[in-house]
Amino acid sequence: MYADVILPLPLPGLFTYAVPTEMQPSIGVGYRVTVPFGSRKHYTAIVTRIHRERPENIKIKEIHSLIDSHAVVNDQQLRLWEWISFYYLSPLGDVYKAALPPSMKPRDLQQTYTPKTENYIQIDPEMETAYADRQLGRAKKQQALLAEIRDYLTTKNADRIGKKELSGFSTYSASALKGLLQKKMLIDVRIETSRLESDIAPIRAPYTLNEHQNTAFLDINDCFRHKQTCLLHGVTSSGKTEIYIHLITQFLAEGKQTLYLLPEIALTGQLTERLQAVFGSRLGIYHSRINDQERAEIWQKMLSPHPYDIIIGVRSSLFLPFHQLGLVIVDEEHESSYKQQDPAPRYHARDTAVMLAHFFEAKTLLGSATPSIESYYNAQTGKYGLVTLTERFNGSMMPEIRIENTRELRRRKKMKSLLSPLLIELIDQSLKENKQAILFRNRRGYAPLIVCKQCEWTPKCTRCDVTLTYHKKTNRLICHYCNSIYSVPKICPSCHQESLETIGQGTEQLEEEVSRLFPDTVVARMDQDSTRGKDRSEQIIHDFQQQKIQILVGTQMLSKGLDFDHVKVVGIISADSLLNHPDFRAHERGFQLMTQAAGRAGRKQTPGTVIIQSTDPGNPIYSFVTGNNYAAFFQTQLAERKLFHYPPFYRLIRIICKHKDAEKAGNVAFLLAKLLRKSLHERVLGPNKPVVERVQLYYIREILLKLEYGLSSHQIRDILNKAEARLRDESDLKQVVLYYDVDPLS
Ligand SMILES: [Zn+2]
Ligand SMILES: [Zn+2]
Incomplete structure (x- = not known):
C-alpha cells in the first residue's frame, strides 16, 4: 500500500511513501503522518491518496509514524488547496504551510501542540468530617481552610476548586494548604482544559431591520435562489452588518455554518462584540494574532461534533475545516489587504472565498460601499447578483464633501500649516460641540525624505534601492521596505556641512502639527508604527469611541469599516498623493479611500463635513467622490481598463525574478521573456525594473503577462513551467529566485 502526501516544502507535486503493514488498517486521506525527507529530516505530511500503484524507478521510503486517528483536513479543503496551487501558480506545499x-x-523537534492544564484541589471523597477533625487535632488554620473549602464545594455543587481561586479564600495560607496536602486530606490534580472560551451567552436577538435593510435582505435571498454569489453595494453607514446578522441567523436555522471574512485584524474587535451579543459562544474568532496553540485548538474544535457555527476572521480563516458551510460573507470586499503578498501562496481571499463556497455548494455575499471594479463588473455582466442599498441607516445624512485647492491657497499665502484655514475652523467648531475629527495622511513617519540643501545627498537603505523615512519620535531613519533602522547623521556625510533638512510630511508630523494647533485636545495617531504592540489598535479605537481622544490622525488603516458615532469632520490632507501612483488601480484605490474616509463622518443625526485637500481639484475623480457617484466612476475606469488591457478584461500575471547580482537578474529576466514570447507573443511585457529596483539585497526584474480570457489556464501553466525548467538548466542561473503573482494588486 502506498500513500501520496503533501510535504510542507516549496516543491512541486506530491510524494509517494510506502505504508507499513501495521499502519494500513488505520491510515486515511486527510491524516497527518511523519515522513523522512532529505538527509535525516522528518516532516509532518498530509495524506492525499492511498493506492496500490508502485511508482517506477525511484526508491520508496516508508512512512515513519501516523499522527491522527481521524482526518484533520477534509475533501473540500484538499480541493481548495489544489485550486489555490493551480490558479496562483504556487507549490501545494506552500498552500499546506499557509493553511x-x-x-x-x-x-523534527519543533514545538508541537500541547493541551493546556490547570491545577485543582479536591477533597478525598472517602473521608468523613469527624475523622478529618480528629486527624487535624490542634492545627486550627488547616481545619478552618478545610471547612471553607467544604462549604464552597457544597454551595457550588462541585467536586474540585481551582488553585488560583483557593488563594483568594480568607482562611488561605500556603502553609495550611501544604499541611493538608501532606496529610492527604486534600488531593492535588491537574486537569486538561480548553484555551477557548465556551460560556458566552447571547444577550440580544437580532435587531429588526428597517424598510430598506429588509428589502435588501429579501433581494439577497432572492438572488441566492439562482446565483451562487451576490454583491451587496450599500453606501457607508447603511447598516450592512445587521443584514449579515439576519442572514447568519437564517443559515443557522438550516444547520449551516457561516464564515465572515474581514480585511484587517483591527476590525475584528468591534465586530466580534456585535456578533457575540447575538450568537454567544457559537462564534469563533480566528486570525494570526491569536496564539498558535489556540489556533490549533480552534482547528480541532472545528473537526469535533460541536464545531463553531460562525467563524469571524481574516483571510487565513478560509483554511479552517468547515463541514456544513452554507454562507461566506466577504465584508469590505474591495480591500487590498485580502490579497496575500509574501510569502506564497499569493492568493486573493475574496476570490478564494468564492471557490471555497463553490466546493461546499454554499453562497457568497460580497459587501462594500465602494465595490472593486472586478466585482461590480461581475455583477453588471450577470455572473454575480447585485443588491444595492442607497439609504443610510437611522436617517443619518450623507456628509457634505468639499475640495480645498491647496495650490491656490498657498499662492495666496493662506496655507499656514498642513491644514487649510477652513479645515482648522471646522475642527475648532466641532470640538466646541464635543464632537470629534479624523485626519488622513497616507504616509507614515515624520518626513518621507531627508535631503542635503548643499549637495542634494539623501540617505538610502543599504539593502534596498529606496530612500529612508525619518521618524522623529525615535529619532531614526527607517527603510519601509525591509524595516532596517539607521541613525540620523548630524552633518551631511557627503559634503560635511550642517545642511540636512526634511521634505514632505508624514502622519507623525501631522500629529505634531495638530497637537500644536489644538493644544488642549487629546490627539492620537493610528498607523503601522503606533500600533505595533498587541491590541494597541483596538485600544486606540476604543478610546476614540469613548471620546477619550478628540482628534485621530492616521493612514488608510483608519478608513476601513470602523464605526464612530461622534465624528463631525474628516480631513484628507494630501489627496493627490493617493492618485499619483504609476499603477492601474491608483484611481480605484483613491476613490475607495476618499469615499470610505468620508463615510466616517456624520453618524446619527449630525451631518458631517469632509474636506479633501488637493493641488489638482480639476481631476474628475473628485467630482465622482463629492457627488457620491460610483456608477460614473465605474464607467470611466472600465473604459480605461478596456483600452489599456487591464482587468476585468485581461488577466495579469507578474513574474518576479530576483538575484543578488544585478546583471544576472537582468539576464534571467531577458531570457525568460524571450522564451515566453515564442508562444505568448505580444502578451509578454518587459522585463522591466520596478520603481524600487533592489529590496533586501536582491535585484528585481519583472515580466508582466496580459492574458485575454478564454486562454486555457492549463496551457499557460505548461508554458510557464517549461520556460522555468529551461532556465534552471542554465548553470549560472541556479541562484535565481523566481515566482509568480497572479492577479497582482498593481
Ligand atoms: Zn531596506
Ligand atoms: Zn551635503
Whole structure:
C-alpha cells in the first residue's frame, strides 16, 4: 500500500511513501503522518491518496509514524488547496504551510501542540468530617481552610476548586494548604482544559431591520435562489452588518455554518462584540494574532461534533475545516489587504472565498460601499447578483464633501500649516460641540525624505534601492521596505556641512502639527508604527469611541469599516498623493479611500463635513467622490481598463525574478521573456525594473503577462513551467529566485 502526501516544502507535486503493514488498517486521506525527507529530516505530511500503484524507478521510503486517528483536513479543503496551487501558480506545499497552524505540522523537534492544564484541589471523597477533625487535632488554620473549602464545594455543587481561586479564600495560607496536602486530606490534580472560551451567552436577538435593510435582505435571498454569489453595494453607514446578522441567523436555522471574512485584524474587535451579543459562544474568532496553540485548538474544535457555527476572521480563516458551510460573507470586499503578498501562496481571499463556497455548494455575499471594479463588473455582466442599498441607516445624512485647492491657497499665502484655514475652523467648531475629527495622511513617519540643501545627498537603505523615512519620535531613519533602522547623521556625510533638512510630511508630523494647533485636545495617531504592540489598535479605537481622544490622525488603516458615532469632520490632507501612483488601480484605490474616509463622518443625526485637500481639484475623480457617484466612476475606469488591457478584461500575471547580482537578474529576466514570447507573443511585457529596483539585497526584474480570457489556464501553466525548467538548466542561473503573482494588486 502506498500513500501520496503533501510535504510542507516549496516543491512541486506530491510524494509517494510506502505504508507499513501495521499502519494500513488505520491510515486515511486527510491524516497527518511523519515522513523522512532529505538527509535525516522528518516532516509532518498530509495524506492525499492511498493506492496500490508502485511508482517506477525511484526508491520508496516508508512512512515513519501516523499522527491522527481521524482526518484533520477534509475533501473540500484538499480541493481548495489544489485550486489555490493551480490558479496562483504556487507549490501545494506552500498552500499546506499557509493553511495549518504551525504547531500542527512540527518538523523534527519543533514545538508541537500541547493541551493546556490547570491545577485543582479536591477533597478525598472517602473521608468523613469527624475523622478529618480528629486527624487535624490542634492545627486550627488547616481545619478552618478545610471547612471553607467544604462549604464552597457544597454551595457550588462541585467536586474540585481551582488553585488560583483557593488563594483568594480568607482562611488561605500556603502553609495550611501544604499541611493538608501532606496529610492527604486534600488531593492535588491537574486537569486538561480548553484555551477557548465556551460560556458566552447571547444577550440580544437580532435587531429588526428597517424598510430598506429588509428589502435588501429579501433581494439577497432572492438572488441566492439562482446565483451562487451576490454583491451587496450599500453606501457607508447603511447598516450592512445587521443584514449579515439576519442572514447568519437564517443559515443557522438550516444547520449551516457561516464564515465572515474581514480585511484587517483591527476590525475584528468591534465586530466580534456585535456578533457575540447575538450568537454567544457559537462564534469563533480566528486570525494570526491569536496564539498558535489556540489556533490549533480552534482547528480541532472545528473537526469535533460541536464545531463553531460562525467563524469571524481574516483571510487565513478560509483554511479552517468547515463541514456544513452554507454562507461566506466577504465584508469590505474591495480591500487590498485580502490579497496575500509574501510569502506564497499569493492568493486573493475574496476570490478564494468564492471557490471555497463553490466546493461546499454554499453562497457568497460580497459587501462594500465602494465595490472593486472586478466585482461590480461581475455583477453588471450577470455572473454575480447585485443588491444595492442607497439609504443610510437611522436617517443619518450623507456628509457634505468639499475640495480645498491647496495650490491656490498657498499662492495666496493662506496655507499656514498642513491644514487649510477652513479645515482648522471646522475642527475648532466641532470640538466646541464635543464632537470629534479624523485626519488622513497616507504616509507614515515624520518626513518621507531627508535631503542635503548643499549637495542634494539623501540617505538610502543599504539593502534596498529606496530612500529612508525619518521618524522623529525615535529619532531614526527607517527603510519601509525591509524595516532596517539607521541613525540620523548630524552633518551631511557627503559634503560635511550642517545642511540636512526634511521634505514632505508624514502622519507623525501631522500629529505634531495638530497637537500644536489644538493644544488642549487629546490627539492620537493610528498607523503601522503606533500600533505595533498587541491590541494597541483596538485600544486606540476604543478610546476614540469613548471620546477619550478628540482628534485621530492616521493612514488608510483608519478608513476601513470602523464605526464612530461622534465624528463631525474628516480631513484628507494630501489627496493627490493617493492618485499619483504609476499603477492601474491608483484611481480605484483613491476613490475607495476618499469615499470610505468620508463615510466616517456624520453618524446619527449630525451631518458631517469632509474636506479633501488637493493641488489638482480639476481631476474628475473628485467630482465622482463629492457627488457620491460610483456608477460614473465605474464607467470611466472600465473604459480605461478596456483600452489599456487591464482587468476585468485581461488577466495579469507578474513574474518576479530576483538575484543578488544585478546583471544576472537582468539576464534571467531577458531570457525568460524571450522564451515566453515564442508562444505568448505580444502578451509578454518587459522585463522591466520596478520603481524600487533592489529590496533586501536582491535585484528585481519583472515580466508582466496580459492574458485575454478564454486562454486555457492549463496551457499557460505548461508554458510557464517549461520556460522555468529551461532556465534552471542554465548553470549560472541556479541562484535565481523566481515566482509568480497572479492577479497582482498593481
Ligand atoms: Zn531596506
Ligand atoms: Zn551635503
